[in-house]
Amino acid sequence: MDYYSSGISxxxxxxxxxxxxxxxxxxxxxxxIINMPEExxxxxxxxxxxxxxxVCYCKKCCTLTDQELCPxxxxxxxxxxxxxxxxxxxxxxxxxxTGRYNGLYHVLHGAISPALGIxxxxxxxxxxxxxxxSEPVSExxxxxxxxxxxETTAMYISKLVKPTGIRxxxxxxxxxxxxxxxYIDEVTLLRALDGRVEL
Amino acid sequence: MDYYSSGISxxxxxxxxxxxxxxxxxxxxxxxIINMPEExxxxxxxxxxxxxxxVCYCKKCCTLTDQELCPxxxxxxxxxxxxxxxxxxxxxxxxxxTGRYNGLYHVLHGAISPALGIxxxxxxxxxxxxxxxSEPVSExxxxxxxxxxxETTAMYISKLVKPTGIRxxxxxxxxxxxxxxxYIDEVTLLRALDGRVEL
Numbered sequence: 001m002d003y004y005s006s007g008i009s010x011x012x013x014x015x016x017x018x019x020x021x022x023x024x025x026x027x028x029x030x031x032x033i034i035n036m037p038e039e040x041x042x043x044x045x046x047x048x049x050x051x052x053x054x055v056c057y058c059k060k061c062c063t064l065t066d067q068e069l070c071p072x073x074x075x076x077x078x079x080x081x082x083x084x085x086x087x088x089x090x091x092x093x094x095x096x097x098t099g100r101y102n103g104l105y106h107v108l109h110g111a112i113s114p115a116l117g118i119x120x121x122x123x124x125x126x127x128x129x130x131x132x133x134s135e136p137v138s139e140x141x142x143x144x145x146x147x148x149x150x151e152t153t154a155m156y157i158s159k160l161v162k163p164t165g166i167r168x169x170x171x172x173x174x175x176x177x178x179x180x181x182x183y184i185d186e187v188t189l190l191r192a193l194d195g196r197v198e199l
Numbered sequence: 200m201d202y203y204s205s206g207i208s209x210x211x212x213x214x215x216x217x218x219x220x221x222x223x224x225x226x227x228x229x230x231x232i233i234n235m236p237e238e239x240x241x242x243x244x245x246x247x248x249x250x251x252x253x254v255c256y257c258k259k260c261c262t263l264t265d266q267e268l269c270p271x272x273x274x275x276x277x278x279x280x281x282x283x284x285x286x287x288x289x290x291x292x293x294x295x296x297t298g299r300y301n302g303l304y305h306v307l308h309g310a311i312s313p314a315l316g317i318x319x320x321x322x323x324x325x326x327x328x329x330x331x332x333s334e335p336v337s338e339x340x341x342x343x344x345x346x347x348x349x350e351t352t353a354m355y356i357s358k359l360v361k362p363t364g365i366r367x368x369x370x371x372x373x374x375x376x377x378x379x380x381x382y383i384d385e386v387t388l389l390r391a392l393d394g395r396v397e398l
Binding site: 004005006007008010011013014015017018019020024025027028029030031032033034036038040041042043044045046047048049050051052053054055064065066067070071088089090093182183 | 203204205206207209210212213214216217218219223224226227228229230231232233235237239240241242243244245246247248249250251252253254263264265266269270287288289292381382
């Protein structure tokens with residue numbers, strides 16, 4: 001690609017490494033960035049480094065945040081007796097957008113997948129069990145995806161938690177099988193929440 | 200979006216401003232970036248600022264480069280008697296990729312479009328006319344897109360240059376009407392070059 005200057009080639013190469021960005025899109029994005037006003041470019045670059053460097057895991061729910069406790073865990077208006085277990089922060093955001101769930105969350109950062117070699121020790125399950133011992137939780141809503149991995153994880157959590165006497169529920173199968181939680185409309189998400197059943 | 204930390208929200212917002220990146224893609228990209236190794240994130244951010252700050256216009260052909268003269272204009276092995284006029288650097292790259300064109304280029308950075316209020320003074324036409332006076336050019340190949348704007352620009356250039364006695368040609372209409380040069384396969388690009396006709 002020596003028909004571009006080295007700076008442009010490098011930018012195209014770096015952008016092309018992002019998911020869903022092919023060589024043509026990388027080229028388009030690169031030229032768009034070069035034609036952006038200087039301060040907009042600096043804002044974009046700094047937002048990238050700052051997000052990366054400021055982000056850490058919430059000490060309680062393990063979601064990504066920039067403080068010791070995330071805004072939800074440190075809020076005083078949330079119902080601390082309910083914890084919803086989700087696979088990742090985007091799933092948390094999907095339920096927050098509905099505006100109808102007022103409990104806490106626990107972010108696993110993945111799901112159990114024997115095929116991919118992801119076991120219970122590779123996701124944030126230990127942290128969840130510790131919370132259940134120290135927090136006044138009466139219900140655990142398992143809102144992992146309705147994929148094979150999500151269902152496996154839900155069953156695993158159910159077996160693990162039931163002996164403690166805490167009520168374990170699963171969001172209803174209003175969520176289409178094989179679907180990815182973050183792409184589902186709010187009405188379906190709420191229907192799934194309302195129709196949750198005992199595990 | 201206060202269910203994300205401010206750093207993540209800002210990153211999602213900045214990424215969402217890029218062309219072709221919707222809110223969902225911005226979110227996906229942001230979480231991908233946060234999960235990338237630290238040095239990869241820094242490489243991405245620095246490639247953005249460096250490309251923007253190092254890039255300037257080639258003094259001769261007006262393409263984007265990081266030196267006074269672009270690699271093509273400063274090469275001693277190119278045929279300086281032929282100039283191909285293209286709308287943007289990506290179109291230049293498209294012809295360079297064919298590896299069969301050995302002349303010089305001139306990048307207009309746009310095309311004449313009365314509808315969008317882009318006149319001959321808004322693209323690099325003055326620079327082209329100055330080159331034709333000072334350089335030993337015998338043929339000018341007009342390779343603007345075969346869109347309404349590209350054709351308008353080609354006709355305008357033809358009328359402007361013909362009185363100087365320089366041969367003005369147009370790439371053949373092997374390029375599909377309404378098509379965008381950078382997305383066309385190399386064989387079609389070459390066929391269009393070989394079949395170029397007198398304007």
